[in-house]
Amino acid sequence: MPKVTIDGTPVEVEPGTTILNAARQIGGDLVPPAMCYYSKLQGSGGKCRVCLVEVSKGSDANPTPMPKLVASCCTQVMDGMEVKNLTSPRVIDARNGVVEFLLMNHPLDCPICDQAGECDLQNLGFKHGKEATRYKEDRREFEKIDIGDKIQLHMTRCILCYRCTYVADQLTPGRCHGIINRGDHAEISTYIQNSVDNEFSGNMIDVCPVGALTDKTFRFSSRVWFTKPIDAHRDCDKCCGKVTLYTFGNDVLRVSARKDEYNEVEEFICNTCRFEKKDKAAWIIDGPRKFAKYSVINQNNYTQKLQPVEFDTDDKFLLTGREQDRISLSMVNPK
Numbered sequence: 050m051p052k053v054t055i056d057g058t059p060v061e062v063e064p065g066t067t068i069l070n071a072a073r074q075i076g077g078d079l080v081p082p083a084m085c086y087y088s089k090l091q092g093s094g095g096k097c098r099v100c101l102v103e104v105s106k107g108s109d110a111n112p113t114p115m116p117k118l119v120a121s122c123c124t125q126v127m128d129g130m131e132v133k134n135l136t137s138p139r140v141i142d143a144r145n146g147v148v149e150f151l152l153m154n155h156p157l158d159c160p161i162c163d164q165a166g167e168c169d170l171q172n173l174g175f176k177h178g179k180e181a182t183r184y185k186e187d188r189r190e191f192e193k194i195d196i197g198d199k200i201q202l203h204m205t206r207c208i209l210c211y212r213c214t215y216v217a218d219q220l221t222p223g224r225c226h227g228i229i230n231r232g233d234h235a236e237i238s239t240y241i242q243n244s245v246d247n248e249f250s251g252n253m254i255d256v257c258p259v260g261a262l263t264d265k266t267f268r269f270s271s272r273v274w275f276t277k278p279i280d281a282h283r284d285c286d287k288c289c290g291k292v293t294l295y296t297f298g299n300d301v302l303r304v305s306a307r308k309d310e311y312n313e314v315e316e317f318i319c320n321t322c323r324f325e326k327k328d329k330a331a332w333i334i335d336g337p338r339k340f341a342k343y344s345v346i347n348q349n350n351y352t353q354k355l356q357p358v359e360f361d362t363d364d365k366f367l368l369t370g371r372e373q374d375r376i377s378l379s380m381v382n383p384k
């Protein structure tokens with residue numbers, strides 16, 4: 050089996066494994082971020098370039114370094130390959146640049162965006178973004194579009210990762226939409242408005258890494274960090290029936306598929322489970338959902354005494370070492 054070293058950590062993987070998936074097998078901070086790759090969607094990846102890494106040694110057979118940074122989500126490992134992610138200043142510089150490009154046309158909507166608190170772009174912006182934009186031109190603007198009665202498309206926030214088009218392609222019958230035009234004019238085709246009344250269309254909401262596709266049954270009901278996520282299941286004849294309920298008191302505000310540490314769903318769910326079972330009595334409760342320690346959702350649970358919370362002199366929460374915790378927590382209890 051090929052052996053690859055990523056930021057100094059060796060791992061053996063199956064032949065054909067990509068650098069990104071090899072890094073995920075190691076886990077932790079050295080895993081490159083991914084905005085367009087989605088392991089459950091064939092053909093995804095290679096669009097956003099946030100997963101760029103440096104290959105400082107090609108393989109044992111040919112140790113020549115690769116001259117350019119490569120997209121880790123679509124570059125396969127070779128035996129003896131050495132990869133740098135966080136240890137490469139070139140990678141960090143390139144990723145900062147990619148994030149700046151992604152944010153070039155992006156609205157400053159986080160305070161009113163339903164995705165805030167669980168948005169991959171928000172997290173990337175926090176880690177790699179600049180404090181001020183250098184962009185002076187007009188940003189692209191689009192009207193919001195209802196794509197079916199339960200999903201809203203806010204094209205202004207779309208980063209053109211193509212994930213939703215793969216959902217339409219691979220989970221629903223018939224290909225009816227895609228991305229039209231090129232470059233600055235690219236957008237999701239309005240054919241999508243006619244194509245989403247099928248039982249698995251709601252999964253577009255779960256795979257969208259930003260707040261471009263949102264659940265109309267949840268929009269503006271609550272900030273996500275005020276909800277209490279609970280794993281639950283039901284016997285469903287269309288899907289696995291395993292979901293996460295986002296609850297507030299006894300109310301179920303939102304139902305989504307269960308997601309892993311990379312924000313990818315474990316199994317896709319049908320629209321009946323997602324949109325029509327907003328009653329706890331319809332579900333068998335499995336227990337509280339676990340989220341990454343630095344998730345803003347988790348931070349609200351910290352405030353609900355899962356862990357002791359310290360305060361600094363500004364009355365903002367302080368947690369061990371992670372600046373992101375501090376910011377997330379100060380959002381929970383702004384002063």
Ligand code: SF4
Nearest residue numbers: 158159162168259260
């Ligand atoms: S999509 Fe993400 S980065 Fe964009 S406004 Fe919404 S929360 Fe902020």
Ligand code: SF4
Nearest residue numbers: 207208210211213257
């Ligand atoms: S709407 Fe969301 S999932 Fe679809 S291309 Fe845009 S960012 Fe990606």
Ligand code: FES
Nearest residue numbers: 095097098100122
């Ligand atoms: S995640 Fe690799 S290019 Fe987007």
